[in-house]
Every structure is written in structure tokens, then in C-alpha cells.
Amino acid sequence: MGDEPDFSSLPLTDRWVHKVWKVRKEAYEDGAKQFAATADQYAEVFRPFLQDSSLWKGAVADSNVAAQQEGLAAYCAFLEFGGKEHGTRTRNQTVVPLVEKGLPSTRAAAKESALKALLLLIDVDAPGPVIEELLPALSNKQPKVVAATLNALVTIYHSYGCKTADPKPVLKALPKAFGHADKNVRAAAQSLAVEFYRWLRDAMKPMFWGDLKPTQQSDLEAQFEKVKAEPAPKQERFLRSQQEAMARAPPPAEGEAEGAGPEGGDEEPAEVDAFDLAEPQDVTAKIPPNFHDNLASSKWKDRKEALEGLYAALNVPRIKDGDFNEINRGLAKSMKDANVAVVTQAAQCIQVLAKGLRSAYGKHRSVVMGPVMERLKEKKQTVAEALGAALDQVFLATSLSECLEDITSFLGHKNPQVKEGTMKFLIRCLRATRTVPSKAEIGSIVESGKKLLSEGSEGLRSGGAEILGTVMKIVGDRAMNPHLEGLDDIRKNKIKEFFDTAEVKAKEKPKPPPPAARPPPAAGGPKRAVGGARKPAGGPKKPIMPPSSPSPPVAAQESAPLAPQPTSRSAPGGAGKLGMPKSSGLAGLKAPQKRLAGPGAASPRRPIMPDDDPAPAAAAAAAPPLAQPRLGLGRGGLAGRSLAKPTPAPVQMPPASPPPSSGLTAVERAELEELRAANERLTRQVEEMRHERNKFLSEIQELKNQNAGLIEDHTRDVLSIKAKETQLVRARSDAEATEQVNERLRRELDRLKRALNNAEGLASRAGMTSPSISSPTHDDVGIYRDHSYGASGSRNRMSFASTLSEEKENGEGHYHRSKLSPDLRYGGASGRGSPARGFRSAVATPVDDNMREPSHTAVSSGSSGAGYNGGVGGGGAAAAAAAAGGVESWKRAAEVTSQLKARIEQMKAKQGFARP
Known part of the structure; x- marks a missing residue:
């Protein structure tokens, strides 16, 4: 070491x-x-x-x-x-190394520091550049890098929110993460999608939802259901620029919630929709080229198909602005179509077009709004809903100010259905608007609502009250009170109910006073009189003037130059007459004209211009009171303008009378009060009579509506009764025709049964043979030899009786009809070439009535001949000829039987019988 x-x-x-x-x-x-x-x-x-x-x-x-x-x-x-x-x-x-080696690190401290570094990079500037550097990592070959990047994005959007950090670039890359082979990557992508749903809700789905598998969609829906119950998310981490703005914001006032200032958090967060997230798409190329031709077709199906193709092209989250003038004119024209399906489809096209263009659709509003509102007369619910949705989307693309003119005009429409639909549309607009209407717009809306209060329909009256209640919610009850004067208590209570339950997004906020504003001083007049150079000369006489009624400052300034004038005109009046005003406003205006030739009339300092220019007087009326007027002049009121000229008080007025504040005498003031009382009484009477008239008109209109409804119900009942009678007559006629057909078929069936029985009898009589011939077996009943009957083993046999029995069995499962024509009943009725005639002529042997099956006679084949030899042991050429003729007759009988069978089937089909 x-x-x-x-x-x-x-x-x-x-x-x-x-x-x-x-x-x-x-x-x-x-x-x-x-x-x-x-x-x-x-x-x-x-x-x-x-x-x-x-x-x-x-x-x-x-x-x-x-x-x-x-x-x-x-x-x-x-x-x-x-x-x-x-x-x-x-x-x-640093961003790429942080993502590739920091976030996937095996050390928790290193991973935490890498994520913290990314957040700090966002804090010092903005999230956009950092997210842009993170997106290429989503295509990294190592799944752990992709999963770590997705988790970092989850933290970023959870901390800053989708308002600060733009989610569009990540939403575009999200489907690729859901299709990754690694399960950890797919789990991280699901967590990021859930985080987006916390901020964006369903607005994010159009960006990537269609690229997911059904199982992934169902799993996400289950996660979304858990998020829906959570409160709205709030930004937890702020950029340094946001922190500085929050530090500069003024502190909340007393009684105001913390954070409710300009940057406060009590404001409702703006909803993010698919329009803000989507990229504009050019849909003009998707519109069918033959759209306008098909829209002008005479067949309603062609028009409907054209509008369906247009709807498919326009139904995108965001549309790039282009030339849609011709399309909107075609949609407006479709509002007048006689087919409601075409009208509904056209309204849906207007809805998606306005939704995709938003503010760019404002230039097309005047083209489509009028026709759509005119079509509100449709009573079918589906059509009314489509028209209402189209109007709502047009309003959201524009504003209440732009739509209000059309709305107020259609509120006076003669069709009650149109009026009701327009009323509902106005209510929806008032609830959805975020901008408080101006005073003129409020007045127009209130007048329209008052007119609806006197309608005969209960729905329209309630709608009018709801309009007024919603407006009151926006502007406040105090601002609404002047508009409700003259309404009875019942209507006011109804409006108050809607006011309590109304939900609006725009509310009138009181404007704070400006910082430099200060209340006017109460004693401003005396201060200027003391500090100014124009103080009146008569100081000792000043207390005579009443201090509670100062004159306007302009009058005081105009009277100040008169101080050096001689006081001979005012002195004879004594001290009491100095403060005496003129008798009336008119006298004050005329008195100076009479005294223009007096001693002081030619004074060069007398101000004359204020009489010709009323602007100073108006400004004086609006300004706060400042100084006391010069003694001896009138004060305010109707004589305010005469203060510019020095007019002495009339001598005839008693000096002890107190100066009235209005400049009128007691008699004139009493007369004025009397006239005001009479005016108020007459106004009140007129108002009461107007209310009674409106009430009577309302009752008359209601009775008319009831009468019209009763007439309509009566007409509908009469038409219904006539329709039922017509149906009853037709049913009776059909029943009689059916009975006749059944009777005819019954007779035909009986006839065919008799014919079958006769045919069976003929067959039994024809099948009797000589005693020398032995009876055939059960399977060979009625076998007749075709050619020779001898020692040879080759014989062709045919059984007429067995054929009849077989045909009878085949027919018993259906209608038991005979297979023989009535021509076979009797030999005389047979045709010339009929086999039945030959059969009857050939039969000579009697048939026992008790025998069910005929006796069989052996007939030897021989040369052709006619007749039948019934004797026992008869032979020769005659017998041979008779035998040959009998065999030919049997063949013809079989053919006739087949023909009869076909005819019976045809008859069944013609009479309406069908085989089961």
C-alpha cells in the first residue's frame, strides 16, 4: 500500500x-x-x-x-x-450512455443515479430533447435496455405529466414495444400505457389501440378500470422555469385556498383529446372521385352510399385543412333531402368534419348551420340525435358569439319542433362555453328566454326557464336580477331551480380593483379651496352654504373669477340671501338674459363658453365633489349649468326658506313628486295589464294547442277505424273465397274417389280367368301375359290390379285422390282411342260381387284380332285375336293411368295443395 x-x-x-x-x-x-x-x-x-x-x-x-x-x-x-x-x-x-449502461446496471445505486440524472436533465431545460434521445433505445437489441428505457419513460411521465412532457412521440412507438418478444418489455409497455391512461384517458387510444392484439386490449382494459377510480393526477416534479414562475406568483389572499392564484392547482386541468395528440391527415385523396355525381343522383341509395364513402374518408382524429367548400355546400343541400337516411348520414359527415378541423371549420359554419337547424323539425329520434351532435361539434369548432345570431333567429321559428331543438342546442352551448358572453349577448339570450316563458308548450316554457337559470349561473344572480324584473314568482322560482342545478364551465369572475385605485376623498372640496388661489372672497359668509351638497368642480372653477366683482347686486339681500338659489331651473336660465344690460353684464371676466359647450358640464357631473361654490350662486340639480353666470337670487323668495337640494321650490317639488307617483302608478298598471295579456295569450295558445292535438287524435282515430274496416272487409272476402275453394276441392275429391272405386271394380271384373287356370300368388295378383303363355320360361307379366293398389298406397299419404280419370267410370264416356273402351268391350266374364280380387284367365297370344272370347275352353283364331287385343288394351290403360296421375298432381298444385 x-x-x-x-x-x-x-x-x-x-x-x-x-x-x-x-x-x-x-x-x-x-x-x-x-x-x-x-x-x-x-x-x-x-x-x-x-x-x-x-x-x-x-x-x-x-x-x-x-x-x-x-x-x-x-x-x-x-x-x-x-x-x-x-x-x-x-x-x-450522456443520455445514450445513461440509457445503455446506467439504467440496466445491476447496482441499484447506479440505476437510481442514472434515472436521477435523466430527470435533472429535464429539470434544467425541457423534457422534449431528452425523450427524443431516449426513443432510439426502444429499438436496442438487448431487451434489458428496452425495458429499462420504458420504465424510465414511465417515471418521466408520472413526474411531469403529459401536459409538460409531450406524449405523441412515445405513443407512436408504443405498438412496437407491445409486439416485442421479451415478456419484460411487454410488461413495461403495459405499465407505460396505463400511465398514459391516467393523464389522457380514452384520447390516447386512436394512436396505437388498433395495432394491439385482442388479448392485449382486454388486459389493458382491465388495468384501465382500476385507474378510473383514482383521482385526477397532478404534476409532481416541476421544471426550473416553472419553479421560478411559481416563486414570482403573488401569495394567495386571505380566505383564498392555497395554490389558487394564477399558478394555483385548484383550476380544473384541461382535458386532452385525440385531436391534440394526432397528426393532421390529408383526407382529400380518400374522398371518392364520383362523390359529387352520386350526391346529385336521383336514387337515394346512390346519395347515401356517396355520403357513407365521405364519412369513411373524414372519420380521422385530425384533418389537414384544405378546400372543403364544395363538400360543405353539398352537405348543406343534403339537409333538404326527402330521405331521412341521407339526412342522418350527412349530419354525421358534418360532425366528423367539424371535429377533425376544429377552429379551421369556422369559415364553413354559416353554410351548414342554418340548413341543419331548419331540419330539426324531424320527429324521428335517430335523426334528431344526429343533427344535435352535428350542431354541438360545429359549436365546439367555433364559439357562442359566432353561433348566437343563428340561434336567436331560429328560436322564433314558426315550427315548434325547430324551436325546441334550437332551445336545447342553446342550453348545451351555455353549459359548454368557457367564455363569458358579453352584456349585449346576455341581453339577447335573456330576451329569447323570456319569450319562451310565454309559449303554449310546457317543454318550451321549461326550456326558457332553464336558459335563464343557466345564464344566471354564468353571470351571477346579482347581475341577473335586473333582467328578471316583471316576472311573476312562479317563473322566478322555476328559474331559481334551474340555477341551483345548472353546471357551467364559464363563470363571471369579479375584477379586482387596480393597485393604484384609491377611494375619493370625502373632504376634497375644502382642501382645494384652502390650498388653491381661487378661494372665495366672502370667507365669513361661507358657513351659510350647506356642506352636504357641494357643486361640481367645473362650476366652482367658473365662479372663482367672479370674486373681484362688485357685491352691490348681492348685498341688499343680506347674508341670508347670499346662499339662496334660483326659484327653478328655467328661471335660472332666463334671469341672466334679463340682466345682460345691468352693471355687471359687461364684465370682461364673465365666462360665457361653458353654455355653448356641454362637455365641461358632463365632465363635472362625473367628477367627485371638490370645492364649495361661490356664495350667492345656485347649487347643482336642474340649475347646474347657470352657475357659469353670476345670477342673483330673486328678491321675492323669503330669506328664511331652506335651499332645496334640487333647485326647485316646495310647490314644484311636490308637483314633481305627485307626477312621479302618478307615473309609477301608471307604469305599474301597464305592467300588470301586460302580464295579464301575456297570461291570456298563453292560455289561448295552450287551448289552441290542445284543440289541435284533439283534432289530430280524432283524425288519427277515424283513419284507424277506416283502415280496420277495410281490413275486415278484405278478410271476409278472403274467407268466402277460401270456403268456395274448399267446397270445390271437396267435391272434386269425392268425384275422384268414386272414379277410383269404379276403376277398381272394372279391374276386378277384367281380371277373372277360366277355372282351369290356377289363381296367382299374392305377389303375382293380376299378372297378364304379354306374348305367349306356354312351356317357355321367359314371360312378361303385368298386373293391373297390383298397379292400382300401388298407386292407391302412394296417394293415401297425401289427399287419397283417385288416380283415374272420370272417363274410366263408364265405357260409354270413354274417348274414341281410350283404353277403357277396349277394356269394357273385352270384358265378358262376370265378376263375383263377393270377390275382392278378380279371377285370372289365361289368354294365349296369337294373331291380332278384336273381341274377347269368354267361354271356357274356347280356342282358335278368334280366341287368339281377342287375347292380343286384351293385352294391348291393358297397356293403353296403364298409360292412361300415368296421365291421370300427372293431371291430378297438376290440379293439386293449381288449387294450392303442396306436398309436405
Whole structure:
């Protein structure tokens, strides 16, 4: 140990880059102590590290972990005790090493110091440059570096909030982190997304939500539900510039909450939406090229499809401003479309366009707002909601001042539905506006609300009261009281109810008095009289003037030059007459004109200009009282302007009468009071009559509305009854037609059954054979030989009876109809070529009525011939010919049977019967 050289004598910068790690470690420790001991950020110890910022790159990324830990601590001290320049000059050398070797360090102290250094870099300047240096680390090959960077971003946004630190660059890179193969990276990305949700809520979703997997979305939704219950987040760490601004802010006044000043924290934080986070997109290229042609089509489906394509193109968080004049004109024209589906889709297009353009949509407001409000007459709920949403978005893109003219004009619309929709829109505007309307706008809104109070519909009357209550919430009840004069107590109570429950974002704040403002002095007049050079000459006579009614200062200044004038005009009146005013304002104006030829009329010092120029008099009326007027002149009131001319008091006035404050005599004052009382009485009577008239008009309108509703209900009932009667007549007619069809089918069925029975009887009679032929088996019932019947083993057989029984079995599952035509019932009814005729002519053997199956007769094939030989043992050519004719007849009978079967199926289909 004693042989080791002493490096403490070397300069700090030489030891800082020494090849021995222990020397570097000691240099880092020594540097941290020197930084902490500096008086200010301009100390000499900072200079070498500012001139060569690469010194810090080796310190924060030292190859030895022990030395690196001390190097990170030294860099934190350098930033903490330095200034803005210390961070801006070194961050491009230190951020990357801090992220790659500091944050993933295995030592907790080194990791903590690296994160602290990043926060200090943000403190001294701004978060933007640091975050920009952090983003490339999200693509690092080492998962531990990516996860550490994401965790550092979580700390940054948790400390400074999304208002100070811009979240847009990180939100764009977040989907890539969610798709990382390492689970730690995905977990860190989820933590960062949850932190963003604390500040941005659902406004952040359009930036990256569509790039996530469904399982990731569901996991995030579960985490978001936990965050929703937490209170609104607040910024925990402040930049140095913010700290200086907070230090300069004045302390809160007495009774004011701490932090509620200009920089106070009681103000509601501004909501961040997707518009602030998204980048503007050019949507003009996405609009279908045939949009205007399809919008002008005569088919409503083409118009609706065109608007749907436009909606798909415009439905983005933020739209780049462009030429949308023609599109807005087309949307305004679509408001007059006869098809409500087209109107609804057009309103949705206006909504997304105004939402995407925001303030840039203000130039299009006048084009679409009027048509949209005109369409509020639609009673369908879905259409009304779409129109209301479009109007709300147009209002948010503009302001209440811009929309108020259209709103007040449509509040007087003749259609009650339009009036009600406009009223609801105005209420929503008053709740959402953040700017207090001007006095003129308040007056216009109040007048519109008062008119709604006298409407016949209860909804409109309640809406008018809600409008007035919301305005009262904005401006305050004291400012609203003058507007409520003349309303009855019932309406005032209704307005007060809405005032108590209204929620508004704009509230009238009392303006603080200016710092230099001081109350006017109570004794300002006497001070000027004492200190000025224009003090009246008659000092002893001054107490005669009443001190409670000083004249305006202009009058006092104008009367001051009259002090040297002779007092012969005022002396005869005695001391009591010096303070006597003129009899009236009119007399005071005429008296100087009568005395212009008197001794003092030609005085060059008499001021005459104030009579011709009323401005000084107006200024005098607004100024506070200063000095007492000259003795012998009138005071204020109606005779104020005559003070510019020295007018003596009339001699006829009694000297002992007290000077009235208004310059009128007692008689005139009494008459004036009487006239005022009469005026008030008449005004009150007129107001009462106006209220009664409004009440009667309201009742009349209500009765008219009720009458119209009853007429409408009656008309609707009559039309309904007529419709029901028409349906009943049609049902009866259909029932009768059905009965007729059923009867006809029943008769047809009976006829076919009889025909089937007759055919079976004919078949049984035709199948009887001679006794010498043995009866066939059950499977061979009714077999007839086709050609020869002898010793040969080859025979073709056909059973007519079995065929009939088979067809009958096939038909029993349906309608049990006969397979034979009525032509087979009787031989005489058969056609010329019908097999039934040959059959009847060929049959000669009697059939036993008790026999279910016919006897079979063997017929030998022979040459062709006609007839049938029924005798037993008959032979020869005649028998052979008869046998051949019988076989041919059976073949024709089979063909006829098939034809009958087809005809029956056709008849079933025609009568409406279908196979199950």
C-alpha cells in the first residue's frame, strides 16, 4: 500500500481520465464534493466540464461498475448545482450512455443515479430533447435496455405529466414495444400505457389501440378500470422555469385556498383529446372521385352510399385543412333531402368534419348551420340525435358569439319542433362555453328566454326557464336580477331551480380593483379651496352654504373669477340671501338674459363658453365633489349649468326658506313628486295589464294547442277505424273465397274417389280367368301375359290390379285422390282411342260381387284380332285375336293411368295443395 503512487496532486481532469479505475473513482468523488460546495452555477470548477463535455461520456459509462456508480453521482451533482447550460451542453454526450449502461446496471445505486440524472436533465431545460434521445433505445437489441428505457419513460411521465412532457412521440412507438418478444418489455409497455391512461384517458387510444392484439386490449382494459377510480393526477416534479414562475406568483389572499392564484392547482386541468395528440391527415385523396355525381343522383341509395364513402374518408382524429367548400355546400343541400337516411348520414359527415378541423371549420359554419337547424323539425329520434351532435361539434369548432345570431333567429321559428331543438342546442352551448358572453349577448339570450316563458308548450316554457337559470349561473344572480324584473314568482322560482342545478364551465369572475385605485376623498372640496388661489372672497359668509351638497368642480372653477366683482347686486339681500338659489331651473336660465344690460353684464371676466359647450358640464357631473361654490350662486340639480353666470337670487323668495337640494321650490317639488307617483302608478298598471295579456295569450295558445292535438287524435282515430274496416272487409272476402275453394276441392275429391272405386271394380271384373287356370300368388295378383303363355320360361307379366293398389298406397299419404280419370267410370264416356273402351268391350266374364280380387284367365297370344272370347275352353283364331287385343288394351290403360296421375298432381298444385 505504501508503494502506490499518490495521484492527488494531479489536476482533476487528468485524474478524471486516468487509466487506473481507482484514480478515476476518487476523481469522481472529489468532483461531486467540489460541485456541491460551489456558490453558484458560474463557479470555476464547472468550466473544464463545460468546455469538454466528452469527459462526462466516460464518467457515466465507466468500464468499472464501482467507478461508474461514482461517476453517475458526480454527474447528478454537476446538474443539480449547475444551470441550464450544464445540461444542454452535455446531454448529447450522456443520455445514450445513461440509457445503455446506467439504467440496466445491476447496482441499484447506479440505476437510481442514472434515472436521477435523466430527470435533472429535464429539470434544467425541457423534457422534449431528452425523450427524443431516449426513443432510439426502444429499438436496442438487448431487451434489458428496452425495458429499462420504458420504465424510465414511465417515471418521466408520472413526474411531469403529459401536459409538460409531450406524449405523441412515445405513443407512436408504443405498438412496437407491445409486439416485442421479451415478456419484460411487454410488461413495461403495459405499465407505460396505463400511465398514459391516467393523464389522457380514452384520447390516447386512436394512436396505437388498433395495432394491439385482442388479448392485449382486454388486459389493458382491465388495468384501465382500476385507474378510473383514482383521482385526477397532478404534476409532481416541476421544471426550473416553472419553479421560478411559481416563486414570482403573488401569495394567495386571505380566505383564498392555497395554490389558487394564477399558478394555483385548484383550476380544473384541461382535458386532452385525440385531436391534440394526432397528426393532421390529408383526407382529400380518400374522398371518392364520383362523390359529387352520386350526391346529385336521383336514387337515394346512390346519395347515401356517396355520403357513407365521405364519412369513411373524414372519420380521422385530425384533418389537414384544405378546400372543403364544395363538400360543405353539398352537405348543406343534403339537409333538404326527402330521405331521412341521407339526412342522418350527412349530419354525421358534418360532425366528423367539424371535429377533425376544429377552429379551421369556422369559415364553413354559416353554410351548414342554418340548413341543419331548419331540419330539426324531424320527429324521428335517430335523426334528431344526429343533427344535435352535428350542431354541438360545429359549436365546439367555433364559439357562442359566432353561433348566437343563428340561434336567436331560429328560436322564433314558426315550427315548434325547430324551436325546441334550437332551445336545447342553446342550453348545451351555455353549459359548454368557457367564455363569458358579453352584456349585449346576455341581453339577447335573456330576451329569447323570456319569450319562451310565454309559449303554449310546457317543454318550451321549461326550456326558457332553464336558459335563464343557466345564464344566471354564468353571470351571477346579482347581475341577473335586473333582467328578471316583471316576472311573476312562479317563473322566478322555476328559474331559481334551474340555477341551483345548472353546471357551467364559464363563470363571471369579479375584477379586482387596480393597485393604484384609491377611494375619493370625502373632504376634497375644502382642501382645494384652502390650498388653491381661487378661494372665495366672502370667507365669513361661507358657513351659510350647506356642506352636504357641494357643486361640481367645473362650476366652482367658473365662479372663482367672479370674486373681484362688485357685491352691490348681492348685498341688499343680506347674508341670508347670499346662499339662496334660483326659484327653478328655467328661471335660472332666463334671469341672466334679463340682466345682460345691468352693471355687471359687461364684465370682461364673465365666462360665457361653458353654455355653448356641454362637455365641461358632463365632465363635472362625473367628477367627485371638490370645492364649495361661490356664495350667492345656485347649487347643482336642474340649475347646474347657470352657475357659469353670476345670477342673483330673486328678491321675492323669503330669506328664511331652506335651499332645496334640487333647485326647485316646495310647490314644484311636490308637483314633481305627485307626477312621479302618478307615473309609477301608471307604469305599474301597464305592467300588470301586460302580464295579464301575456297570461291570456298563453292560455289561448295552450287551448289552441290542445284543440289541435284533439283534432289530430280524432283524425288519427277515424283513419284507424277506416283502415280496420277495410281490413275486415278484405278478410271476409278472403274467407268466402277460401270456403268456395274448399267446397270445390271437396267435391272434386269425392268425384275422384268414386272414379277410383269404379276403376277398381272394372279391374276386378277384367281380371277373372277360366277355372282351369290356377289363381296367382299374392305377389303375382293380376299378372297378364304379354306374348305367349306356354312351356317357355321367359314371360312378361303385368298386373293391373297390383298397379292400382300401388298407386292407391302412394296417394293415401297425401289427399287419397283417385288416380283415374272420370272417363274410366263408364265405357260409354270413354274417348274414341281410350283404353277403357277396349277394356269394357273385352270384358265378358262376370265378376263375383263377393270377390275382392278378380279371377285370372289365361289368354294365349296369337294373331291380332278384336273381341274377347269368354267361354271356357274356347280356342282358335278368334280366341287368339281377342287375347292380343286384351293385352294391348291393358297397356293403353296403364298409360292412361300415368296421365291421370300427372293431371291430378297438376290440379293439386293449381288449387294450392303442396306436398309436405
